[in-house]
Amino acid sequence: MTLAINVLLWxxxxxxxFVAASRGRILLNSGARxxxxxxxxxxxxxxxxxxxxxxxxxxxxxxxxxxxLGPESGLTGVVIATLGGALTPGGPVVGFSIxxxxxxxxxxxxxxxxxxxxxxxxxxxxxVMWEVPMMPARIVWLRAAVSLxxxxxxxxxxxxxxxP
Amino acid sequence: xxxxxxxxxxxxxxxxxxxxxxxxxxxxxxxxxxWRDGAExxxxxxxxxxxxxxxxxxxxxxGCLIGAFVTLLLPREMVxxxVGHESGLTGLLIAAAxxxxxxxxxxTIYPVAGAFLVMGADAGAVVAFIVSxxxxxxxxxxxxxxxxxxxxxxxxxxxxxxxxxxxxxxxxRIAVRAGFAHDHKQDKS
Numbered sequence: 001m002t003l004a005i006n007v008l009l010w011x012x013x014x015x016x017x018f019v020a021a022s023r024g025r026i027l028l029n030s031g032a033r034x035x036x037x038x039x040x041x042x043x044x045x046x047x048x049x050x051x052x053x054x055x056x057x058x059x060x061x062x063x064x065x066x067x068x069l070g071p072e073s074g075l076t077g078v079v080i081a082t083l084g085g086a087l088t089p090g091g092p093v094v095g096f097s098i099x100x101x102x103x104x105x106x107x108x109x110x111x112x113x114x115x116x117x118x119x120x121x122x123x124x125x126x127x128v129m130w131e132v133p134m135m136p137a138r139i140v141w142l143r144a145a146v147s148l149x150x151x152x153x154x155x156x157x158x159x160x161x162x163x164p
Numbered sequence: 165x166x167x168x169x170x171x172x173x174x175x176x177x178x179x180x181x182x183x184x185x186x187x188x189x190x191x192x193x194x195x196x197x198x199w200r201d202g203a204e205x206x207x208x209x210x211x212x213x214x215x216x217x218x219x220x221x222x223x224x225x226x227g228c229l230i231g232a233f234v235t236l237l238l239p240r241e242m243v244x245x246x247v248g249h250e251s252g253l254t255g256l257l258i259a260a261a262x263x264x265x266x267x268x269x270x271x272t273i274y275p276v277a278g279a280f281l282v283m284g285a286d287a288g289a290v291v292a293f294i295v296s297x298x299x300x301x302x303x304x305x306x307x308x309x310x311x312x313x314x315x316x317x318x319x320x321x322x323x324x325x326x327x328x329x330x331x332x333x334x335x336x337r338i339a340v341r342a343g344f345a346h347d348h349k350q351d352k353s
Contacts, residue, residue: 010222019237031235042224049312050312052186054209059196092304093180094182094186099313113321120299131274131294135278139287142339143294143295150332161323161324
């Protein structure tokens, strides 16, 4: 599975690099350079988050997480997770670290999906910092309003489809 | 207050306050495990997380390279023009597809969404684009989600999120039609 994904991804990289190269050496070089720089800029943040979430998961009270957000918590757990996602401040490191820690310490997959979907769609700070200055206000609020049911729909779909 | 000038603030930072907060909490948790469960448990957790992280690095690098090349090869003006000219369900599908394909963070995505409107796209298409980028955009999934959750979980989550951008776009259109938010475009030939 993981090998197949790697092969597929690097195939895409090879095709894109080929297309870039066919349009000129400069395009190929700047694409490769931009990508590698981006990778090294991201590494510290992802590394701290991934390694940190393992430690955080270990100290979280498993019984409490299991009872509130476990697979048996059902829709109540989804509501709690959605509220938690909406209230989580900060950038991607925070949201993904908390989600991964919860999953490792016994939260159910639909509940974690509700959390990360709510966190990604509702995040108030992102709305105010990025969306409001760059788009007409009515579109921003329309987007926020229609996003409200999405974490619940995502979680319910996860429950119905189940994990393969 | 709309501006088409990209803010000068750099998105690329190797460290920020969110990371500092998580680092502090992680250090406290790590210290607590070391003190409570001993060095062996501490090293076991560190080892398994480092393995997960290491396994994901080639995918993260591939994600960064794909993002960089797509940014260079796919002019955003062309995307905006394309989305702006479509309507109906096709318009939603195309907008959602570009949400998946276009790399980058909020600093590059929201100006593109704003450009869609200028080029004649309706509110539904813009909403579908933003929701799609947020939930199934590959850069975010590859670069951020994979190292934290592993391939299987992320693939499964994305498959189940596929209908959501279209649904959001349809809801937005219904809301506009019901007078919740006035669409600036009165007619579409």
